Amino acid sequence: MNTIPELLSEQRAFFKSQKTKDVAYRINLLKQLKSEIEANEQAVYNALKADFNKSEFETFISEFGLVISEINLVLKNLKRWTKPKRIKSSMLTFPSKSYIYKEPFGNVLVIAPWNYPFLLAIEPVIMAIAAGNTVVLKPSELTSNTSQLITNIIEKVFPKSYVASVQGGVDVATELLDQKWDYIFFTGSVPVGKIIAKAAAKHLTPVTLELGGKSPCIIDDSVDVSLVARRLTWGKFLNAGQTCIAPDYLIVKSNIKQKLIEALKAEITKRYGENPEKSVDLPRIINEKNTLRLANMLKGVNVIFGGTINENSRYCAPTLVDEPDLTSDMMQDEIFGPILPILSYNTEKDIETIIWNFEKPLALYVFSNTKSFIKQILNKYSFGGGAINDPLIQFGNHKLPFGGVGASGMGAYHGKLGFDAFSHNKSIIKRGNWTDPPIRYAPYKGKLKLIKKMFKWFS
Numbered sequence: 185m186n187t188i189p190e191l192l193s194e195q196r197a198f199f200k201s202q203k204t205k206d207v208a209y210r211i212n213l214l215k216q217l218k219s220e221i222e223a224n225e226q227a228v229y230n231a232l233k234a235d236f237n238k239s240e241f242e243t244f245i246s247e248f249g250l251v252i253s254e255i256n257l258v259l260k261n262l263k264r265w266t267k268p269k270r271i272k273s274s275m276l277t278f279p280s281k282s283y284i285y286k287e288p289f290g291n292v293l294v295i296a297p298w299n300y301p302f303l304l305a306i307e308p309v310i311m312a313i314a315a316g317n318t319v320v321l322k323p324s325e326l327t328s329n330t331s332q333l334i335t336n337i338i339e340k341v342f343p344k345s346y347v348a349s350v351q352g353g354v355d356v357a358t359e360l361l362d363q364k365w366d367y368i369f370f371t372g373s374v375p376v377g378k379i380i381a382k383a384a385a386k387h388l389t390p391v392t393l394e395l396g397g398k399s400p401c402i403i404d405d406s407v408d409v410s411l412v413a414r415r416l417t418w419g420k421f422l423n424a425g426q427t428c429i430a431p432d433y434l435i436v437k438s439n440i441k442q443k444l445i446e447a448l449k450a451e452i453t454k455r456y457g458e459n460p461e462k463s464v465d466l467p468r469i470i471n472e473k474n475t476l477r478l479a480n481m482l483k484g485v486n487v488i489f490g491g492t493i494n495e496n497s498r499y500c501a502p503t504l505v506d507e508p509d510l511t512s513d514m515m516q517d518e519i520f521g522p523i524l525p526i527l528s529y530n531t532e533k534d535i536e537t538i539i540w541n542f543e544k545p546l547a548l549y550v551f552s553n554t555k556s557f558i559k560q561i562l563n564k565y566s567f568g569g570g571a572i573n574d575p576l577i578q579f580g581n582h583k584l585p586f587g588g589v590g591a592s593g594m595g596a597y598h599g600k601l602g603f604d605a606f607s608h609n610k611s612i613i614k615r616g617n618w619t620d621p622p623i624r625y626a627p628y629k630g631k632l633k634l635i636k637k638m639f640k641w642f643s
């Protein structure tokens with residue numbers, strides 16, 4: 185067993201050997217990774233089931249299927265992505281040709297959360313490899329089955345001097361962060377994001393921080409209430425609400441609030457039954473600590489549906505809460521569970537008062553059929569990304585950058601943008617030698633007027 189500094193030192197040497205610069209080598213190993221993941225498909229479902237009762241269906245649509253799509257995308261496009269890209273040259277540098285070279289950062293650290301433990305560990309690893317880096321991954325300690333499986337898969341495919349998975353909790357993460365990396369990719373909570381940023385700043389290491397926050401969902405009275413209820417029930421209770429871009433709370437036009445509440449109750453019952461504890465489709469809360477945190481959030485608020493919590497089995501019922509105070513625990517922190525607070529508004533000022541009470545969220549959703557209302561919301565508020573008339577689906581298009589802004593994170597990835605996130609854009613100009621315009625050389629006397637004109641013409 186290597187120590188962490190030894191492991192990094194081996195990865196540094198491997199990167200310097202230039203082996204990872206060979207695109208065919210990357211493709212070959214990514215193919216092997218894909219085969220190994222496919223061979224472990226059932227094991228992935230079993231691990232997530234064991235970790236927090238996630239169903240095969242949800243694991244497929246929100247983790248396994250997406251991982252395979254991302255590898256396929258890389259395998260199809262990597263040769264093209266890695267080619268130096270010719271850019272139009274400026275006449276100011278005539279004669280010349282301009283290029284962007286995609287350069288790997290070098291030795292990358294990826295730290296993953298527990299809530300989509302397979303996807304959010306493997307996807308950044310795929311993109312870091314695609315871009316030509318070495319990787320140390322630290323999966324979450326809270327999903328021990330999935331993290332062990334990921335470690336087994338990585339160990340089977342890669343020499344550890346190239347890609348390694350190091351398991352452990354805060355101690356291990358802290359030791360990893362003490363090292364000097366060339367890039368750190370972190371997905372997790374805002375408080376830990378600040379710890380990562382501080383550790384990275386010590387070495388001026390660039391970071392992607394994929395964080396969280398309280399993502400609002402605004403609903404006006406032009407909507408089809410039953411369609412909204414159906415889509416919201418899916419987006420809020422998928423993964424038992426433990427989704428970074430889940431609608432954290434609703435802001436509903438007051439004249440349709442009661443109708444929406446009734447539609448949500450009916451929809452939740454339709455999806456998860458009269459007793460959702462018996463539903464095979466509802467995941468559990470990740471651990472006792474988080475179950476207790478949710479139980480505490482429900483104290484002193486008006487629970488109008490659900491509200492049952494079983495700390496032993498880590499069950500939290502899909503729950504609706506009417507008009508919690510903005511100062512309540514529920515409205516202070518990201519909920520990250522199957523609890524949906526419902527606030528209401530009458531004027532646009534009411535919406536503003538609520539949203540500007542919080543840091544910039546990772547997502548925002550607006551349900552409306554009124555173009556001007558949608559436009560105004562999208563222009564006014566800053567958030568990582570979002571969707572109109574459906575929650576979560578912005579995640580489904582790999583051509584859209586996925587990331588936060590302000591307190592919800594920095595940087596973005598998915599698809600080609602993931603490859604870009606792990607690549608430095610190296611600018612290169614190749615100068616022609618067949619002529620050498622003399623204007624830039626001293627003595628400058630009598631040249632200023634012409635050079636000013638050239639700047640005007642050519643810039």
Ligand code: NAD
Pocket residue numbers: 295296297298299300304322323324325352353354357358361371372373374376377379393394395396397427428429518520546587588593
């Ligand atoms: P977390 O911040 O507690 O943990 C994430 C990772 O950081 C884990 O691997 C953990 O071991 C490590 N870690 C924990 N404490 C640390 C410390 N003191 N120093 C260094 N490393 C430490 O987050 P979590 O509970 O696993 O995940 C939930 C959070 O992640 C939510 O806030 C959610 O919104 C956010 N999230 C964001 C995205 C996104 O893509 N933006 C995706 C999923 C989750």
